[in-house]
Amino acid sequence: MWGPTHRLPLQVRHVADESTGSFVNRLAHCNGLELDAFLDRVGHGRQAVDPRFTEMYVNWAGLQHLAVLTGRQPQELQRALSGLADRYLLPEGDGTAQWEWSWEPPEGEAYVVRGCDLCAAQRLVDEPVWLLWPDRWRVCLRHHRWTDSSRSDAPARVRLDGLPAVVRAHRERLRLQRRFPEAGTALFADAFHVAVHWWTRMPLAARWALRAERAGLAPRDLRAAPLVIYPEAVALAQAMVRYERTVPCESRTRSLLLYEVESMAAAWGLDERFVMAPVLEWLTRHHRPPVPVRPPMVRDRGFVPPLGHTRVAASSGSLEQRSCLPWQLGAGSGEL
Structure with a gap:
């Protein structure tokens, strides 16, 4: 031939x-x-x-x-x-x-x-x-650059020198996923989609608008969303990991997670009217049957998401494929 x-x-x-x-x-x-x-x-x-x-x-x-x-x-x-x-x-x-x-x-x-x-x-x-x-964006820690799937050259990349919280968040995410290869990856995807829900309703929240401005992006631009919510998504993922690993009493740990999220949202200046709904939706999908005794702490690398997390993809899958939450970035607020 x-x-x-x-x-x-x-x-x-x-x-x-x-x-x-x-x-x-x-x-x-x-x-x-x-x-x-x-x-x-x-x-x-x-x-x-x-x-x-x-x-x-x-x-x-x-x-x-x-x-x-x-x-x-x-x-x-x-x-x-x-x-x-x-x-x-x-x-x-x-x-x-x-x-x-x-x-x-x-x-x-x-x-x-x-x-x-x-x-x-x-x-x-x-x-x-x-x-x-697998993500819509990529962080280069060597040169502190943020690039994404946008075809726009305005800007083609974002310098992160003025956004240290985003750099720290990326390092924390990598640390979380190294420690918990399966669960850390899945729970970050869930936390990111909770934060997407928040951003869709509160794109002009002061901390997010400031980060968008420093990145040279419009606050309401979908392209800005992953960057500006990154620190909050990582912090929420860490809270979800703590919740999933300490489950002696479902109702008690559920209340502790909701209290932690409420406290973080208040510190972040987010409107409390929009904060809890996506977290409660996540909890319904991560419900576990009661256990008679406190289970031992799961070893780090053996820690996996619960059965309620039904959309786990391969570690190379996109965030949408890894999350158990049904909405996506770019959906209208009425679709969330």
Whole structure:
């Protein structure tokens, strides 16, 4: 069957978590090719798309062609680019090499997020890099940059130097998820969606409006929401972990959690009329039957969410897939 026989003369280094679309776009430009002309060498497809919008997928024959063009083995490329994993390969069809830019993201790889330009520059990359990422945003702790899935260049990234609470929150989230790999990941997703519920009703809360202003974003802009609510979402996730790990008496620990949330919300200056409803909804989904005696404290890495948490996805899944709460960022307040 037809296919390329030689590697391209110039090669590019992949960036960690880079999307296949971003990688092939840079490889094409490096060799003086338009993206469409490059993809003719990979196989057959309908239309190339700017890699900032969605990911590109190939079948096994297309992966083999791409491997030849890069001078690598197919398995080596799959280790470098998660979008080429076996579970994402297109059907073989008639056996010809195929590529496709899918507008429906596959489960577990939900967002194409812009990479940190400073990290890319260290690898001698001089054009935007796009990553496959389970969140709508990404924090670079090395350079204190916040990037997201927005296609806007205004701004393309947010400097976090003036937002130390967001940097601390990200470190706390990573610490929580390292200590509790399964439960910490799921409970942060739940806490984030509770905070989304709050933000939808209170986007102009003073602390959130101030963070949006420092980030150069409009307070009501959906793009601002994950950034401005991040510290509160992490604090709430930590409270949820404490609640889930200490359950001698359901009614007592429930009251303690509600009191803790009420105290935190008051300190944050949030309108108490909107605070409790999503927390109570979360509690109904995390209800546990009474236990006759106090259970022992669960070991950290063995701590898992309760049976009521029914929407746990793989650790690489999006926040929407990991949370048991039904609403999403961007839903109107009437839909929450």
